[in-house]
Amino acid sequence: MNSSRSSLNIKKNNFLKILIFPYETGEGEKMKKVIVALLIFVLVCGFAFAQESREIAENENAAAQESVAQASKKESAGGIKYIAAAIAVGVGCIAGGMAVGKIGAAAMGAMSENAELSGKALPFVGLAEGICLWGFLVGLLIIIL
Numbered sequence: 001m002n003s004s005r006s007s008l009n010i011k012k013n014n015f016l017k018i019l020i021f022p023y024e025t026g027e028g029e030k031m032k033k034v035i036v037a038l039l040i041f042v043l044v045c046g047f048a049f050a051q052e053s054r055e056i057a058e059n060e061n062a063a064a065q066e067s068v069a070q071a072s073k074k075e076s077a078g079g080i081k082y083i084a085a086a087i088a089v090g091v092g093c094i095a096g097g098m099a100v101g102k103i104g105a106a107a108m109g110a111m112s113e114n115a116e117l118s119g120k121a122l123p124f125v126g127l128a129e130g131i132c133l134w135g136f137l138v139g140l141l142i143i144i145l
Contacts, residue, residue: 035094042090049082085139092135099128 056078107121 031098038090038094042086042094045090046083046086049086050079053078053082081142085142088142089135089139092138093132096128096130096132096135099131100125103128 103121103124107117107125110117110121
């Protein structure tokens with residue numbers, strides 16, 4: 001009985017190391033590369049949205065015959081708005097995905113050892129998914145307002 005408790009304590013410590021300290025488990029360099037690649041992808045998508053916004057603004061300016069100063073101000077504001085929304089959604093989804101991956105794997109491992117932990121572990125996965133929703137809502141509010 002005592003040996004099973006000590007093995008459970010060892011597994012809990014491993015769970016915390018993987019969840020909280022990924023750099024001590026040897027996965028830190030791999031995670032850095034993934035994060036950098038995803039951030040580059042988010043920036044590329046943001047610039048694509050900015051280009052589309054600039055084209056829309058140019059079409060509106062040609063139709064309305066506004067002054068050059070007002071057109072450049074409107075173009076830059078529209079582009080920045082789309083870049084900010086892309087960054088908000090991208091970073092929120094990247095962070096949420098990383099959190100769900102770590103917490104979900106640890107929760108499944110804990111539940112395979114003790115099925116009674118399912119009620120305690122699954123809400124943490126839902127909390128991690130909420131990060132993605134907040135990023136989406138912030139991006140949506142940036143675009144609307």
